[in-house]
Amino acid sequence: MGLTRKQMLSVMGAAAAAPLLSGASKPRVIRRDVCVLGGGSAGTYAAVRLGDLGRSVVVVEALDRLGGHTETYHDPATGSTIDIGVVVFEDEPVVRDYFGRFDVGLARIADGGGGGGTTAYVDFRTGRPVDYTPAPPVALPAYFQEISRFGPIDTFFDLPDPVPAELVAPFADFVAKHDFGSVAPLVFNYGQGIGDVLGLPALYAINTFGLGVTRNILNGSFLTTAARDNSLIYERATAKLGEDVLLSTRALRIERSRSGVRVWVTGPGGPQVIEAKKLLVTIPPLVRTLGAVDLDSTERSVFGTFVSGAYYTSVVRLSGLPAGVGLDNVAAGTPYQLPPLPGIYSVAPTAVPGLYNVKYGSPSPLPDAVVRREIRAGIERVARSGTYPVRFEGFAVYKSHTPFELHVGPRDIAGGFYRRLNALQGRNHTYWSGAAWHSHNSTRIWTGLERLLPSIGA
Numbered sequence: 001m002g003l004t005r006k007q008m009l010s011v012m013g014a015a016a017a018a019p020l021l022s023g024a025s026k027p028r029v030i031r032r033d034v035c036v037l038g039g040g041s042a043g044t045y046a047a048v049r050l051g052d053l054g055r056s057v058v059v060v061e062a063l064d065r066l067g068g069h070t071e072t073y074h075d076p077a078t079g080s081t082i083d084i085g086v087v088v089f090e091d092e093p094v095v096r097d098y099f100g101r102f103d104v105g106l107a108r109i110a111d112g113g114g115g116g117g118t119t120a121y122v123d124f125r126t127g128r129p130v131d132y133t134p135a136p137p138v139a140l141p142a143y144f145q146e147i148s149r150f151g152p153i154d155t156f157f158d159l160p161d162p163v164p165a166e167l168v169a170p171f172a173d174f175v176a177k178h179d180f181g182s183v184a185p186l187v188f189n190y191g192q193g194i195g196d197v198l199g200l201p202a203l204y205a206i207n208t209f210g211l212g213v214t215r216n217i218l219n220g221s222f223l224t225t226a227a228r229d230n231s232l233i234y235e236r237a238t239a240k241l242g243e244d245v246l247l248s249t250r251a252l253r254i255e256r257s258r259s260g261v262r263v264w265v266t267g268p269g270g271p272q273v274i275e276a277k278k279l280l281v282t283i284p285p286l287v288r289t290l291g292a293v294d295l296d297s298t299e300r301s302v303f304g305t306f307v308s309g310a311y312y313t314s315v316v317r318l319s320g321l322p323a324g325v326g327l328d329n330v331a332a333g334t335p336y337q338l339p340p341l342p343g344i345y346s347v348a349p350t351a352v353p354g355l356y357n358v359k360y361g362s363p364s365p366l367p368d369a370v371v372r373r374e375i376r377a378g379i380e381r382v383a384r385s386g387t388y389p390v391r392f393e394g395f396a397v398y399k400s401h402t403p404f405e406l407h408v409g410p411r412d413i414a415g416g417f418y419r420r421l422n423a424l425q426g427r428n429h430t431y432w433s434g435a436a437w438h439s440h441n442s443t444r445i446w447t448g449l450e451r452l453l454p455s456i457g458a
């Protein structure tokens with residue numbers, strides 16, 4: 001037929017929506033104050049809190065569960081749970097209030113929530129051990145002081161105009177200028193998923209490893225759920241929201257007009273039309289993920305500037321590693337011995353013997369088959385090189401969390417990209433939240449939402 005893939009998809013989307021848009025199938029109409037697109041960290045929190053403000057909501061979520069990047073593996077053999085996505089939360093009132101209202105207990109990671117064990121350092125390119133002892137991050141208090149100058153850029157990309165040159169230049173320059181070498185491996189490891197942390201504009205490293213994260217590391221105050229099951233909060237939010245959550249549901253078309261927002265969706269409830277006063281979009285704002293939305297030229301131009309990184313998580317079955325030993329990827333002969341990406345970040349033991357959480361990152365998206373093959377190949381190199389007699393027995397679960405870490409280039413940052421992005425809030429009856437607007441950090445997303453909610457609920 002000679003159509004491009006993009007043209008095919010737009011034809012398919014239009015075909016699916018056509019009966020709904022023509023009114024042929026008489027879809028049920030749902031009327032709400034706010035329609036929330038995406039029910040992960042941002043969407044779920046916003047829906048619950050808008051309810052507190054007396055606003056009616058409906059959440060449209062593509063998957064069959066709320067939670068997004070928060071995902072928990074339930075081991076069928078032992079009944080144990082392993083959080084394979086979001087693990088830690090900052091010790092902040094916004095976190096304690098949210099978990100408290102759903103009666104989900106929290107515990108400090110430092111008190112045993114982190115798994116413990118010992119770490120061996122391996123260069124996964126060769127499988128060989130690396131003579132490496134992590135330097136204590138002695139510069140962390142100075143780092144905290146230094147980034148304080150930029151304000152809470154871990155919560156909103158509210159950047160001064162002009163944007164400070166230090167935020168636009170590579171993070172490597174910031175580290176070198178301030179002698180923060182002892183902090184670089186920590187930023188890399190905490191910021192898993194953000195890609196080439198040294199090469200990216202410093203803005204992204206400092207947004208991810210910001211004031212809140214640094215404070216919680218210095219205070220040893222990071223939290224996780226006492227049950228080691230972070231999905232509990234989403235299961236309870238699902239129950240609370242009841243019919244206001246449409247799971248396994250796809251938005252076919254979203255139109256915004258002077259009178260409000262119309263969202264044509266299809267899911268287990270059949271075709272439905274949501275008529276709302278406002279739309280809150282919490283899915284990654286890429287032009288392709290927003291295919292259903294009637295983006296105007298300004299939105300299209302802003303979102304078209306974003307580039308996505310890539311992050312993958314899995315639980316693998318391994319034999320042959322001594323109990324409690326995890327493997328961290330450390331490179332021989334690179335700055336701060338950070339491993340090049342794409343690559344494995346770490347192979348971490350879990351509460352279940354024989355099951356290991358393996359995280360993998362790439363500066364740009366890769367086919368899942370390639371990532372699965374590379375995870376296996378990396379582990380097999382460890383055995384082949386004689387480092388450990390480890391044997392890869394298969395994936396218990398594998399998940400792509402891509403798109404991840406949307407970012408733009410240094411010229412765009414300096415040219416006012418984030419001013420243009422933030423100016424979209426409220427235009428076309430539409431508000432925006434999620435990691436791309438705040439940070440890949442649930443605490444920061446919820447903190448940011450608290451600032452946005454009065455406008456969304458007004």
Ligand SMILES: Cc1cc2nc3c(=O)[nH]c(=O)nc-3n(C[C@H](O)[C@H](O)[C@H](O)COP(=O)(O)OP(=O)(O)OC[C@H]3O[C@@H](n4cnc5c(N)ncnc54)[C@H](O)[C@@H]3O)c2cc1C
Nearest residue numbers: 038040041042062068069085086087088401434435441442
């Ligand atoms: C492996 C991993 C570990 C992490 N660890 C931590 C951690 O320890 N602490 C921390 O604070 N943060 C962590 N993060 C960062 C995490 O990204 C944020 O905390 C937060 O979950 C991001 O929330 P969000 O709402 O932007 O995205 P998500 O939680 O991904 O929510 C987006 C939702 O939109 C849905 N969706 C997408 N497209 C559509 C569509 N077209 N229609 C309807 N629904 C759609 C998705 O299914 C998803 O449910 C981690 C992330 C990953 C991947």
